[in-house]
Amino acid sequence: MKSGMDDVIAAETLLSHVDGEAGRLVIRGHDLEALAGQVGFEQAARLLWDDIVETGDTDLATRIGQGRAVAYAHFAPLSGRLEGLAPIEAMRLFLSAIADESALATPAGLLGATGTAAAMAIRAAAGEPAIVPDPAAGHAVDILRMAAGTQPAPEAARALDAYLVTVIDHGLNASTFAARVVASTRAGWVSAVIAALCALKGPLHGGAPGPVLDMLDAIAESGDIRAWLASELQSGRRLMGFGHRIYRTRDPRADVLKAALRRLGGATARVALAEQVESAALDLLAERKAGRRLDVNVEFYTALLLDAVGLPRAGFTPIFAAGRAAGWLAHAAEQQASGRLIRPRSRYLGPMPDHAA
Ligand code: ACO
Numbered sequence: 001m002k003s004g005m006d007d008v009i010a011a012e013t014l015l016s017h018v019d020g021e022a023g024r025l026v027i028r029g030h031d032l033e034a035l036a037g038q039v040g041f042e043q044a045a046r047l048l049w050d051d052i053v054e055t056g057d058t059d060l061a062t063r064i065g066q067g068r069a070v071a072y073a074h075f076a077p078l079s080g081r082l083e084g085l086a087p088i089e090a091m092r093l094f095l096s097a098i099a100d101e102s103a104l105a106t107p108a109g110l111l112g113a114t115g116t117a118a119a120m121a122i123r124a125a126a127g128e129p130a131i132v133p134d135p136a137a138g139h140a141v142d143i144l145r146m147a148a149g150t151q152p153a154p155e156a157a158r159a160l161d162a163y164l165v166t167v168i169d170h171g172l173n174a175s176t177f178a179a180r181v182v183a184s185t186r187a188g189w190v191s192a193v194i195a196a197l198c199a200l201k202g203p204l205h206g207g208a209p210g211p212v213l214d215m216l217d218a219i220a221e222s223g224d225i226r227a228w229l230a231s232e233l234q235s236g237r238r239l240m241g242f243g244h245r246i247y248r249t250r251d252p253r254a255d256v257l258k259a260a261l262r263r264l265g266g267a268t269a270r271v272a273l274a275e276q277v278e279s280a281a282l283d284l285l286a287e288r289k290a291g292r293r294l295d296v297n298v299e300f301y302t303a304l305l306l307d308a309v310g311l312p313r314a315g316f317t318p319i320f321a322a323g324r325a326a327g328w329l330a331h332a333a334e335q336q337a338s339g340r341l342i343r344p345r346s347r348y349l350g351p352m353p354d355h356a357a
Contacts, residue, residue: 001347006245010342011172011180015048015330018171020246025253027169036256037162037263041139044165045111045326053107053333060108065135067112068142070104072133074113075120082124088201090121091318092194100188107329110193114325115139118318119146125314140164143322148310155264156309160319162260163305166253167298167320169327171246175200176324176331183332184342192332197321203240206320210313212241212303220273225280233288239281241300248293257301264308274304 002008017026025032028047035044042061049055055063075094082090094117098104104113120130123146131146140161144152152160170176179196183189200206222228232239244251261271278296285294306316335342 004245010177011331011335013172013331013334014052015327015334016169016171018246020244020248023247023249023252025170032166032252032256035168036166036253037158037260039165041161041164041168041323041326044168048169048326048330049107049333052330052337055108061139062135063106063108064112064115064139065133065137065142067104067106067109068116068133068139069112069135070109071098071113071116072120072130074098074102074104075117076130079120079124079130082121085121085125087118087121087125087312087315088197088207088317088321090124091117091321092197092201094120095190095194095197098190100190105188105190107189107333110189110329111325112139114193115143115322116146118315118322119143121318122147122312122315123149126312139322143319144309144311147315147319152309159260159264159305160309162263163257163302163319164323166256166260167302167323169324169330170253172331174202174205176328179328179332180335181342183335184338184340186336189329189332193325193328196324196328200321200324201317206299206317206324208240208297208299209303209306209316209320212300213307213313215240216270216274216277216303219277220270225273225277226284229277229281229284233284239285241303242281242285242296243292243294244297247295247297250295251297253298254296254301257298257305261301261305261308264305268308270307271304274300 015028027035042064046060074097078094078097081093085093098113103109116133123130128149131149133146134142138161141152141157144157144160175196178199179192182195183192203211219225219228229239278300282295303316306319307313311319
């Protein structure tokens with residue numbers, strides 16, 4: 001028994017394949033590199049959902065846009081209840097207010113709603129009023145406009161679009177597994193998405209990119225990259241943006257995001273520092289964790305890309321959720337179609353009642 005269920009196959013899927021040895025991610029028969037930066041998020045979602053998620057006759061992009069607009073009307077009355085909540089907590093609150101029987105509680109509606117929830121949560125945490133969605137706009141450009149409060153530059157919107165496609169699905173990661181467990185109980189789409197969001201928010205999963213920027217800031221302040229990293233490892237702490245349960249080599253998403261960051265232009269001081277940190281961290285991890293094969297993961301360049309498009313670090317995980325929601329919903333649909341409740345067993349290690357006494 002492995003407490004982290006390492007190497008356990010817990011689902012069969014047509015959605016995506018993570019090859020940890022080769023550092024390859026295949027989504028519905030396409031390498032990630034053929035999708036991210038090549039097709040828009042809505043097109044990638046259509047590809048992912050094809051014949052798996054019921055979307056009705058209307059074009060998916062239209063339905064996602066309508067979902068953003070309907071969600072805004074639904075979430076706006078909650079704006080007085082967000083005081084003191086981090087963006088990811090506000091997002092959780094927004095989604096929890098969707099009734100299972102509401103028109104929004106469809107896969108396309110919820111995919112739109114996660115975009116609006118992420119943007120509104122980011123605005124609320126900054127003390128700014130929410131921005132009304134434009135249902136006719138692309139998902140990435142509209143999320144960025146709603147979150148930042150201004151019309152984004154086309155290259156920034158393209159970079160965010162490439163990011164949302166990059167994270168759209170990734171095998172049976174912790175949040176996707178949570179979505180499948182909840183979907184298997186027939187609790188419905190909304191509950192599956194909320195369960196996944198709660199799993200995503202932890203720093204060992206989707207909560208890492210904000211701390212990556214904190215780490216880069218602390219390193220910049222220290223003035224000595226190698227000494228700072230060595231001291232973290234010496235203290236038993238993990239380097240944020242490095243390591244992965246499945247990849248034994250570079251996470252392919254890191255390079256896709258690095259390329260998107262380059263296309264965005266403006267080699268900032270932070271990007272230059274990040275490249276030095278990456279190189280020093282890989283050397284140190286190879287020395288100190290020899291045999292473990294730790295490399296850079298998706299979160300390292302996520303942090304730099306989302307920062308470069310103008311999003312605040314506390315909003316990185318909500319934006320991640322807006323992209324990954326397409327994968328969660330597709331996995332929930334697959335799990336529901338299988339009709340099988342997920343219910344593993346545990347091994348009892350406690351005492352038994354003493355019947356002889
Ligand atoms: N920094 C330092 N050491 C690490 C790191 C790291 N980033 N990652 C793993 N290790 C070490 C562990 O301490 C452990 O060492 P030990 O055997 O001496 O105790 C060894 O490598 C094996 O680690 P595991 O815990 O088995 O790795 P696991 O597969 O459970 O962890 C995880 C994967 C959670 C991603 C881990 O690498 C980590 O914590 N990384 C930092 C946080 C992070 O970047 N999270 C985002 C992941 S990507 C995503 O979910 C979207």
